Amino acid sequence: MAQKTSPEQPIPVRTVLQMVAGWIGKLGTIWVDGEIAELTARGGTVFMTLRDPVANVSARVTCPRGVYEATVPRPVDGARVVVHVKPDFWVNRGSFAFTALEIKPVGVGEMLARLERLRQLLAAEGLFATDRKRRLPFLPGTVGLICGRDSAAERDVLENSRRRWPAVRFKVEEVAVQGPYAVGEVTEALARLDADREVEVIVVARGGGSFEDLLPFSDESLVRAVASCRTPVVSAIGHEQDSPLLDLAADVRASTPTDAAKKVVPDVGEQLTLVRQLRDRGRRMVKGWLDRELAWLSSVRSRPSLADPVREIERRAEQVDQFRDRVRRSLGGSLDRAEDSLGHLRARLVALSPAATLERGYAIVQRPEGEVVRRAADVSVGDALTIRFTDARVTARADGHGPDEEP
Incomplete structure (x- = not known):
């Protein structure tokens, strides 16, 4: 329990440090994951720094030489390991360190298994879903680029983009793309570019490297940061065969930085060719339509009713005369037959009449x-x-x- 202190009743430094040592001692032994740095051996003890694989955090580790030499293969600087340690606090010096009891190298297989479990977790949350991915703008006004300092990936993206469309603009954020600082710097650069309203698409680019070099781009915090971005993100990490988790969370995956430039920036030559083809197609369509309309108009004009309208009227007048004559003949014949019939009826009536x-x-x-x-x-x-x-x-x-x- 915390002791009550005051300016009149302070406690000595040794007491405070002893209390800290007691609290730390209660942790017991634990397994810690990290990367080895600053590995040195003096006498029967091996001194090393165990660095967090993501954050800029590290701790000193003392390891008996026997424990170190019993590890197969023996760890070297930069190796990823899991260490069974006992936290110690040295009261006399007021320093903290781990005492290593056992060291196990973390192989590629175990890392892949961890990444697979993380991939399944993030996929279950919907971070890799296709329906949440956004389309890239046709011609972005400003492209944000996150890459290494003076890296080949930066040159590939900039040169290929400007070769395709010379007027394209970039905002470049040069950060660490491997090592313990990579995740933090890339995440901060991503946040700055995402907050910039002028940036319409963000490219995260890194050249090829070993599996361990590309591990920062499979970090959970970075993947979640990419998935929550307002701006579309293009992932161009490593080569075609490399597939960090960032590729799955990004809106578009490019196999290489050069491929990213092709996906983000249209080729002005190709677009001019496309415009020319569309213009030619439009001209052909309009010309074909005009030819069909002119042919129809010529056909209509060649009809007798339009070629010689008076002749058609005369023909119709002749038909009217013929019909009139036919009606007259028919009516005259009908009247003649009716008159004859009437005469016969009159004669019969006279013959049968009492007056006769x-x-x-x-x-x-x-x-x-x-x-x-x-x-x-x-x-x-x-x-x-x-x-x-x-x-x-x-x-x-x-x-x-x-x-x-x-x-």
Whole structure:
């Protein structure tokens, strides 16, 4: 428990250091991952610095020579190792160090296994999903470039980009691209370029190297920083066969820095050729359309109705005259036949008419109410009768019956 102190009741330095040593001693033994640096041997002890593979953090390690020599293969400067250590705090000097109890080199296979587990974790979170990747702008106004200092990757990107489009502009961030400072510097440069509104695309470029040299570009913090960028990111790390996790998180992967320049900046020559081809295609399409329309217009103009409009009117007038004559003949024939039929009907009517009988000398005897008297027996003496002749009527009265005489 913390002791209460005051200006009147301070505690000695030795007491404070002893308390610190007690707290550190409670950690016991632990396994620590890191890179070896500043390896020296004096007498029966080997002194080294164990450096964090990502952050700029390191700690001193003392190792008995027997433990060091028992490690196969023996670690060298820059080797990645896992060390079983006991944290110690030296009260007399007020310094902290690890005492190594066992050293195990970290092989490529184990590193690959760790990277595979990290890859699966990040993929499950959706950081590598295709639907979150953005398309690159056709012609970015300003390109951000993160690369090593005076590196071949920088020259490849700049030279190939300016050869393709001389007016392209770059904002270059030169950082460490390997070693313990690489992850921090690349992440900071990425944040600066992403915050710059003029930068439309960011290229992270590094030339080829060993598997260990490219490990910073598979660091989890850097991969997450790339996935959260507002600006599209192009990864151009190593060569075609290299595939750090940064390639999966970036919006576009380029096999080399030169390939990155080709993907980010269009070739002005190719674009001019494309424009020329499109212009020629447009001209051919317009010319073909005009030729088809002119052919249609010529065909329409060559029609008789347009070539000689008066002739068509005359032809139609002739047809009207023919139709009129045909109608007249048809109507005349119909009238003639109707007249003949009417004459025949009139003749039959005259022949069957009672007037024709009256003209032959006969007469019709009727009662005053119009009833026709057909027999003499139907007439009584004194009946008033009307005698109808062909030209007039005569009123008479019956005065008796006489004998019927044969003609």
